[in-house]
Amino acid sequence: MIATSPKPPYFAVIFTSIRTEENRNYSITSERMIALAKKSKGFLGIESAREEIGITVSYWDSMEAIRDWKLNNEHLLAQKKGKEKWYKAYKVRICKVERDYGFEV
Amino acid sequence: MIATSPKPPYFAVIFTSIRTEENRNYSITSERMIALAKKSKGFLGIESAREEIGITVSYWDSMEAIRDWKLNNEHLLAQKKGKEKWYKAYKVRICKVERDYGFEV
Numbered sequence: 001m002i003a004t005s006p007k008p009p010y011f012a013v014i015f016t017s018i019r020t021e022e023n024r025n026y027s028i029t030s031e032r033m034i035a036l037a038k039k040s041k042g043f044l045g046i047e048s049a050r051e052e053i054g055i056t057v058s059y060w061d062s063m064e065a066i067r068d069w070k071l072n073n074e075h076l077l078a079q080k081k082g083k084e085k086w087y088k089a090y091k092v093r094i095c096k097v098e099r100d101y102g103f104e105v
Numbered sequence: 106m107i108a109t110s111p112k113p114p115y116f117a118v119i120f121t122s123i124r125t126e127e128n129r130n131y132s133i134t135s136e137r138m139i140a141l142a143k144k145s146k147g148f149l150g151i152e153s154a155r156e157e158i159g160i161t162v163s164y165w166d167s168m169e170a171i172r173d174w175k176l177n178n179e180h181l182l183a184q185k186k187g188k189e190k191w192y193k194a195y196k197v198r199i200c201k202v203e204r205d206y207g208f209e210v
Contacts, residue, residue, distance in 0.1 A: 002121045002158060002196050012200055014117065014162055016107045016152050020210075047121050049154040053107060055162060057119055083208055091107050091207040095117055095200035102196040103188055105125075 003045025005059050008097050010044060013066055015056045017090035026086050029078050040069050059097070066094060108150025110164050113202050115149060118171055120161045122195035131191050134183050145174050164202070171199060 042065025048056040060066045147170025153161040165171045
C-alpha cells in the first residue's frame, strides 16, 4: 500500500539494499522490524518493494523519531546481523519531505 | 543498482505507485522516461523496484532540476497517460536528503 502521510514537512528514510544469498532468519527479522517500527514513536508509514534491489521507505514525524528508531536495541542488533549476513550493500538516506502530491482513480 | 550520490544535501523524488492491468506501452514509456531523466540537467541517479507497489526514487542536484524534469514536455505527456491508463494511484514526494551513510562488503 502507498503510505498515507500528513501535510509536509515530515521525514523519510530511504533504505536501498542488495541482498546476499543468505536467507536464514531474514524474513522473520524483516517482518519483526516493520512491526517494531510501526509501534515506534513518530512512525507515520512504510513502503517496500524488492526486485534487483530492495527499496524500503519509512516516514516519520521528526528527525528525533528517526534517531530513536535507529538506536532501538532490537533494531541495532538487526542492523548488525544485516551487515554480517543479509546485505551485500546498502545505503540509508535521511530526508525531509518538503512537498507531496498524488493521484487516485 | 544502488545509486551513487554526492555528499548531502541533494534532492530526491520518491514516486510510489500502484499499477492498473493495462500494460500497453507501459514498459517502453517507463524505459524512455528513465533514459530521458538520465540526460536531464541535474540528474544524479535512480533506483526502482516493484512488487505489490512500485517505488522509484530519482536523485537530483537541486529543486530546480526536479521542477524542470516535471515540466519536460515528453514527461508531461507520459504523466497524463499514466493517470489515464497505467496507474490506479500514485504519490510523489519531493525531498531534501540531509544525511546519508552506507555499507558495502
